[in-house]
Amino acid sequence: VTDQPVVVLVEPQLPENVGTAARAMLNCGLERMRLVTPRFAWPSERAAQTSSGADRVLEQASVHRSLAEATADLNRLYATSARPRDLIKPVLTPRGAASELRAACIAGDRVGVLFGPERTGLLNEDIALCDAVIAAPVNPAFASLNLAQAVLLIGWEWLMAADSTPPRILRHGTYGPAARHHLASFLARLEAELDACGFFRVAEKRPGMLDNIRGIFTRAELTDQELRTLHGIVTELVTLRVDGRPVAREPQRETD
């Protein structure tokens, strides 16, 4: 399978970062991890714990003695780096990199994204052999990302580069939004009840107040079930009660 980038962690120091990185990778659908000389015993129980169920990524991870060995079969390499280096090298944002990674994978390239050790990052001599550098334009006064967080940003942008989720939807569960005539029917009834109880004290303010009230209930994007709930609320509120028990009255109602 050559349809997704390989995540290469170079000399990671903390097993929990590798575990959390594995979790972030699987969150983003990335499953191929390679490790270059991790600074702790491998396999690692601590890494497995912190992966929170992404064990598969860790179990499939390969361990290598050098970066050259870990990337020997790849034909496109991206280095992640927090600091600007003096290297003359294309620098991509994670978002810019993600569209390149997608294009490369679609073209059948075998792509690797390199992450350096927590404290030092990648060596210049390693970056020099990469096609491009990925640098996240984060807060320049506090730019150092946790290793797993850096992996997440790349994974997230990789995911988003092919995502078509609408930026905003109104989730309606089993009910869709009400037909406009049901909303109109409720608003007409409410208007009639408000007229009946004398809510509109100043006649010339009535049209503007009605528009505001219509705005409230229109903005809520109500479902049919919610309109039924609101009808029920109005019904109960207009019911005359004596000692807590409803008594007859003649409300001016529209039909439901």
Add this chain to the structure above:
Amino acid sequence: VTDQPVVVLVEPQLPENVGTAARAMLNCGLERMRLVTPRFAWPSERAAQTSSGADRVLEQASVHRSLAEATADLNRLYATSARPRDLIKPVLTPRGAASELRAACIAGDRVGVLFGPERTGLLNEDIALCDAVIAAPVNPAFASLNLAQAVLLIGWEWLMAADSTPPRILRHGTYGPAARHHLASFLARLEAELDACGFFRVAEKRPGMLDNIRGIFTRAELTDQELRTLHGIVTELVTLRVDGRPVAREPQRETD
């Protein structure tokens, strides 16, 4: 200051998640954290350690006894949630939410983004009082994000919503890309040297091979300094040596 959203962590269980969340916040320029009844002693040494220098965010964080208290002064609330709920509520991607958060902050709204406890997430009764839900469209087979990772995604998209970093630049250090006539001069010299040494054995292939060679050096987007380095390489390669010492020859050279 009302120009950035408040991050509200509801009953966080692990101090390291709060520390890493603080680090992720500061990476993204977010500095306002509020905690609702954390499940560990506060302030926390472990949180401070894992914040890797974002102590300021932790020191300024306020602790509250209830979500209502923590959000009392805010006028816009977003709930983060991994799982779809039965609630009828706008659902935003982090990217969709980020543009709303930016617009709300520009409008002077006091905005909060809520994150639930690690194990359970936010309660439905808490989400019901929020204006919208933010759900990251991650791998549906492995959708649970680490708390600090979820905070990072929101912070990252918040940052990116106002970022204008070009998706790809070629970093040239102190040297800009070479003027085309310097590149042309190098290519002409290389061509002359290759003719002199008999590189083009088949005359009819010469034009196509030359185009390929031009492509190699043009694609590299060379600086003037790099062109000087390449001239130097050619000079050394064409120098006749006897016992390792250069001897006179008459190379066909263009001027540098």
